Amino acid sequence: MNKGMRWSQEVDKMVGKLIQTRCELHEIPELAFQELETADYVVRRLTELGIECRTGIVGTGVAGWIPGSHGRKTYCFRADMDALEVVELNEVPFKSKKQGKMHACGHDGHMTILLGLAEVLVKGDFRLGDNVLLLFQPGEEGTGGAEKIVKSGLLDEYQVNEIYGLHLFPGIEQGKLGVRPGPMMAQNSEIDLTIWGENAHGGTPHMGNDALVVASQLLLAIQTIISRSLNPLDPAVITFGRMSGGEVRNMIARQVQLEGTIRTFREDTYETLKSRLLAVVRGMELTYQCQVDVDLREMYPAVNNPLEMVESFMQAQGKEHVELVEPVMLAEDFAFYQKKYPGLFFFLGTRNEEKGLIHSLHHGRFNFDEQVLATGVQAYLNILIHKAAFDVL
Template sequence: MDLLKQITKWRRDLHQIPELGLEEFKTSQYVKKELEEMGYQPISVLETGILVYLDCHQDKTIAFRSDMDALKITEQTNCEFASKHQGYMHACGHDGHMAALLGFAKKLSQVPADFAYNILLIFQPAEESPGGANLICQAGILKQYNVKAIFGLHLMPTIEAGKIACRPGPLMAQNGELDVTVTGKSAHAGLYHLGVDSILIASQLICQYQNILTRVIAPVESCVINIGEIKGGTVRNIVADQAVFKGTVRTYSETVFKKITDTMQAINHGMEEAYGCKIDFSCPPMYPPVLNDYDLYAQFVKLTGDNYEELKEPLMLAEDFAFYQREIPGIFFYVGTKTERYNSGLHTETFNFDEEVLLQAVELYYQIVCKIKLGE
């Protein structure tokens, strides 16, 4: 079977068994079996994750990572290899990421292991949540194998199929999930002065949070504060004693993220003093920003060929690959999937792609392992 047919089979098999983070048991069994048939001895990590280590008798190791988990989405692609797990779907392309890394493993198994660096393949669970990359780092895997650089990819339906896209420095954002509960005091609307209006306070909080972006954070910094959900009150003629709103905060700097959340909390304290309400606030950082190493990037670009596109701006999406880049230099890049037939967005029920783009990923991985030079 040629490599494209094999990669297509892997991708479509995996597409049919989507599983949530840290629950990828069928997925893990499938990947492990395929790797064993190539002659590897897969190593289990985090129960559902898998490592493959190629010892080339070198001091340093270079790593390549694929995520494994799926999403809680009901598939509507109508394709013949649709999800067999009702209500779950590989709507973010992780089935393709795994198939590409399997294809790379297959290619490596067919050539002598005389590379300049040892190679670690990471099939990582739980990218969507709770952040399997962080768990891998906490487990000491990078240090255990002396990994000095890491590479990963994401399929991207906003980029034309056949193109590789990337940029140096910031590529994706740090994100945090914002949860705010305002507790006031109920009263009849005609006697509003006897109550504490949680809806009014929540409305003012939302407006003042937005002012942080234009009056506290420097204009050269890119930031997003989005409130996507708000609930409050029970009856139209009663002052609401509780209002809840939820949102997301995104930026490309951990320092800026902290400044935003610190300012939010200062605003909260002022509102509590002014109105006598109670405000419960939570906005912990989830994933750090994805920051591509400049030295690695300069080498990476030379390996991409004519179909390369340097992105002018980073995206306000988040990705747990950033945890690896906190510890070691790394490059995260996009493989375009957009065609006239396949143009649905990530995390949609109709996301799909042509598996031929995965061959491009395999070849680029191979060029990286053959030609990238790591610093001291």
């Protein structure tokens, strides 16, 4: 916990419950849009609190509705539900019970924080004037559940005025809150290139068209886009992390596949990068008399925080407890909400070198000290207090 923050006794008392909740959720990781057991758990917990639940949102999502006395505004808080296809390497009592699946991105913590907020709002010495919508979103990991929820009209139906989300983050110190105005997380796309050449015996290469050679030249040429076609002060990344092709050692390869990702913070930068990449590909086709199939899938926009919401957030938490972080080339589908609604996304630091809690997100040893979850609950509560969302405190 971050005791220097504006702290409520109700949050202080619930640390044990938060730890138990996180452990129970960590044991039942489920992949995107398969979060049936997770959804059942969330519904049971919300129902026990007397909170009205809406289920089956874009498949497996859940929303909890807490109406205020006058309901002039509605504040939405979002937690993602899905886990990853990662083998857990932690030897802990609450280790994943589902082989090959793990909450390696902290979503078990995000849901725990939202359930903790629900309990404080219902059982604490508070009386809400404004409404609160607790949104448990499926399918964040590469499947764009947020976009589906926006398109479903759910937030319009509940007349959401502002939406908030957080992410546990080992890049900053445990208990610290990290945020920045403007672009904070990257726009991302996935790109697959399939190079088609012509087979021939390895001893007669002139009889074929070597797709491996073309792929190698293409890979090197693409790297010059960042260094020669973009402003060096404008961050962008093109990474090809997988290359496969060929049949046997003594045959000219007919087909090679490259799989990669593109990350930028600005849409105009992305458009420049995309057009240059396609031009390089077409140039290779002409030079080597081959065919290159391009599959470019645009994924998430950039997470972009409004300045006024960042300033309000810092005032709510106490500026000394908020770190202005550098932008990161990670992606997050919370950006889809921000495209339509005023929204703020922030990091909750989990890095604790003394306890060895240093592993990155998506790592089989990612873990965190559950004490930090109370900080997350308090951060959300501080937002509502600062927004004067309560009749009585």
